[in-house]
Amino acid sequence: MSRSPGSIALFLRLVKASVGAQARYPASALMLTVGQFLVTGIEVVAVWAMFHRFGEVRGWTLGEVALFYGLVNCMFALADALGRGFDVLGTEFLRSGAFDRLLLRPRPLALQLMGHDFRISRMGRLLQGLAVIGFATAQAGIAWTPEAVAVALFALAGGVALFLGILVLQGTLSFWTVESLEIANVLTYGGVQAAQYPLALYARWFRRLLTFAVPLACVAYYPALLILGRPDPLGAPHWVGWVSPLAGFVFLALAFRVWGLGLRHYASTGS
Amino acid sequence: MKDGWREIARPYTAAFASRFLQMLQYRTAALAGFGTQCWWGGIKVMVFAAFYGGASAAAQAPMSLEHAITYTWLAQGLLVLMPWLVDPEVAQSVRTGSVAYDRLRPVDAYALWYARSAGWIAARLLPRAALMLGFAAVALPLLGLGAWAWQPPVGVAAALAFALSMGLGLALSTAMVMLLNVATLSALNERGINALSAPLVIVLSGNLLPLALLPDAWQTALLVQPLAGLMDIPARLYFGQLRGADALLGLALQCFWIALLVATGRWLLVRTMRRLQVQGG
Numbered sequence: 008m009s010r011s012p013g014s015i016a017l018f019l020r021l022v023k024a025s026v027g028a029q030a031r032y033p034a035s036a037l038m039l040t041v042g043q044f045l046v047t048g049i050e051v052v053a054v055w056a057m058f059h060r061f062g063e064v065r066g067w068t069l070g071e072v073a074l075f076y077g078l079v080n081c082m083f084a085l086a087d088a089l090g091r092g093f094d095v096l097g098t099e100f101l102r103s104g105a106f107d108r109l110l111l112r113p114r115p116l117a118l119q120l121m122g123h124d125f126r127i128s129r130m131g132r133l134l135q136g137l138a139v140i141g142f143a144t145a146q147a148g149i150a151w152t153p154e155a156v157a158v159a160l161f162a163l164a165g166g167v168a169l170f171l172g173i174l175v176l177q178g179t180l181s182f183w184t185v186e187s188l189e190i191a192n193v194l195t196y197g198g199v200q201a202a203q204y205p206l207a208l209y210a211r212w213f214r215r216l217l218t219f220a221v222p223l224a225c226v227a228y229y230p231a232l233l234i235l236g237r238p239d240p241l242g243a244p245h246w247v248g249w250v251s252p253l254a255g256f257v258f259l260a261l262a263f264r265v266w267g268l269g270l271r272h273y274a275s276t277g278s
Numbered sequence: 279m280k281d282g283w284r285e286i287a288r289p290y291t292a293a294f295a296s297r298f299l300q301m302l303q304y305r306t307a308a309l310a311g312f313g314t315q316c317w318w319g320g321i322k323v324m325v326f327a328a329f330y331g332g333a334s335a336a337a338q339a340p341m342s343l344e345h346a347i348t349y350t351w352l353a354q355g356l357l358v359l360m361p362w363l364v365d366p367e368v369a370q371s372v373r374t375g376s377v378a379y380d381r382l383r384p385v386d387a388y389a390l391w392y393a394r395s396a397g398w399i400a401a402r403l404l405p406r407a408a409l410m411l412g413f414a415a416v417a418l419p420l421l422g423l424g425a426w427a428w429q430p431p432v433g434v435a436a437a438l439a440f441a442l443s444m445g446l447g448l449a450l451s452t453a454m455v456m457l458l459n460v461a462t463l464s465a466l467n468e469r470g471i472n473a474l475s476a477p478l479v480i481v482l483s484g485n486l487l488p489l490a491l492l493p494d495a496w497q498t499a500l501l502v503q504p505l506a507g508l509m510d511i512p513a514r515l516y517f518g519q520l521r522g523a524d525a526l527l528g529l530a531l532q533c534f535w536i537a538l539l540v541a542t543g544r545w546l547l548v549r550t551m552r553r554l555q556v557q558g559g
Contacts, residue, residue, distance in 0.1 A: 038470060046477050052481055060338075064332075065332070193313060197314065209328075
C-alpha cells in the first residue's frame with residue numbers, strides 16, 4: 008500500500024487538479040484573467056485621476072499611495088484564490104449536501120476547501136497589484152533592500168491570512184444562513200478599498216476599526232511605512248511594522264475557532 | 279382612437295408591471311446591497327475629504343466638497359441603474375431556449391423585452407435609492423455627521439430638471455441593457471459580456487468618480503459620450519451646474535442617445551432573431 012500524501016502535498020495536488028481543469032479551456036481562462044485585470048484596474052484610474060487633479064493628499068504622493076494599493080491588492084488576490092471554497096460554501100456545498108462528503112474524508116476540512124477551485128483568473132488582480140508596486144518603486148524611489156523585501160513578504164503573508172480569515176468567517180456564517188451572503192463583501196472588497204489609501208486619512212473611529220477589529224492597518228499600513236522609510240504621522244513607533252502583520256495570523260486563528268463553533272452547529276440539509 | 283392606443287400598449291405595460299412587482303419581493307438582497315453601499319460611500323467620502331483638505335487644492339477643484347460628497351451618495355443610490363449586467367431573465371431564456379416562446383407572441387419583441395428590463399431595473403433601483411436617501415440625507419445629519427450628508431438640490435427648477443433627467447436616465451439605461459441582451463442572444467452566454475461592460479460603465483458613467491474631477495482635457499469627450507446621461511447629467515442639473523439653455527441641451531443630449539440606442543438595438547434584435555436557431559428539446 009502506498010503512503011497517502013502529506014497535507015501540503017495533498018493541497019498542491021488539489022491546486023494542480025483545479026488549475027489543470029481550467030487550463031482545458033485556455034481561451035476562457037485567459038479572458039477571465041484579462042477581465043479581472045481590467046475590473047480590478049479601474050480603481051487605479053480613480054486614484055490616478057484624484058492625484059492628477061489635487062497633486063497630493065495630506066502630504067502623501069501618488070507613488071506612496073501606489074505602494075499601499077499594490078500591496079493590499081496582492082494580498083487579496085492570493086487569499087481570494089485560496090478561499091474560494093469558503094466563499095461558495097453555502098451555495099455549492101451546504102445546499103447541495105456535498106459538504107457531508109468532505110466531512111467523511113479523513114483529511115483536514117480546511118485544506119480540502121482551500122484546494123477547491125483554485126482560480127487562475129485571480130492572477131489578473133495579482134498581476135495588477137504587482138504592476139502597481141513596480142510603478143510605486145519607480146515613482147517613490149523605493150529601495151528594495153533585503154530588509155524591505157523581508158517586511159513586504161511578512162506583510163503579504165499576514166495580509167493573505169487576514170483576508171482568508173474574513174472568507175472563513177463568511178463561510179461560517181453560511182452554516183446558519185445556508186446561503187453565501189454578499190454582506191461579507193463589505194470586509195473583503197470593502198477592505199481592499201479602505202486599505203488602498205494610508206490609514207492616516209481616515210476618521211478616528213474608522214482607524215480604530217481597521218487596526219483592532221479587522222486589522223487591515225497592521226498588515227498593510229505599518230509595514231508599508233517601514234518600506235517607505237516614513238515616520239507615522241499619527242505617532243506610532245518605527246518598529247510597529249515589524250510585528251504588526253502577526254495580527255493577520257491571530258485573526259485567522261480566531262476565525263478558525265469561530266469556524267469550529269459553526270461546524271458543531273452544522274446539521275446536514277438532508278438532501 | 280385613445281382606446282386603440284391603450285390596447286396596443288397593454289401587453290408592454292403589463293410586462294413592466296409584473297416584472298416590477300416581482301423584483302420588489304427581493305428585500306434581503308436590497309438590504310444587503312444597501313449595507314455594502316453605505317460602507318463604500320463612507321470610504322469614498324473620507325477620501326474626498328482628505329483630498330479637499332489642502333486649501334489650495336480645494337480652490338482649484340471644479341466642484342465643491344459638498345457637491346462631491348452628494349454626488350458620491352447619489353452614485354451609490356443609483357448603482358443598480360448602471361447597465362453593466364444582462365437582464366438575467368433574458369440570459370436564462372437564451373440558455374434554455376424559451377426565447378422561442380417570445381418569438382411566437384404577437385407583440386413587438388423589442389418593446390416587450392424593453393418593458394420587462396425597465397421593470398427589472400426600476401424595481402431594484404427605487405428601494406435602494408430611497409434607503410440611500412434616508413441614510414445619507416436624514417440619518418447622517420442626525421448622527422452629527424452633517425458635513426458628510428447628502429445635500430438638497432439648489433432649487434425647485436433644478437429639482438424638476440433632475441427628476442425629468444433621471445427618468446431619461448432610466449430609459450437610457452434600459453436601452454443599453456437591451457444592447458447587452460441582444461449581444462447575449464448572439465453569443466449565447468452572458469458572462470464575457472458582463473465582465474467587459476462593467477469597467478467601461480463604471481468609469482464613463484461617473485460612478486467611479488464624478489466626471490468633472492477627471493482630467494480637464496477629457497471633459498468635452500466625457501460629456502457627449504452616452505454614459506454621461508445615466509447619472510452625470512442628472513447630477514449636474516441637481517447642482518445647478520447646467521441651467522437655462524445648457525440644461526435643455528443636456529436633456530436633449532440624453533434624448534438623442536436614447537433614440538439612437540433604441541434604433542440600433544431594435545435593428546440588431548430583428549437581425550439576430552432572423553438568424554436565431556433554437557435547438558429542439
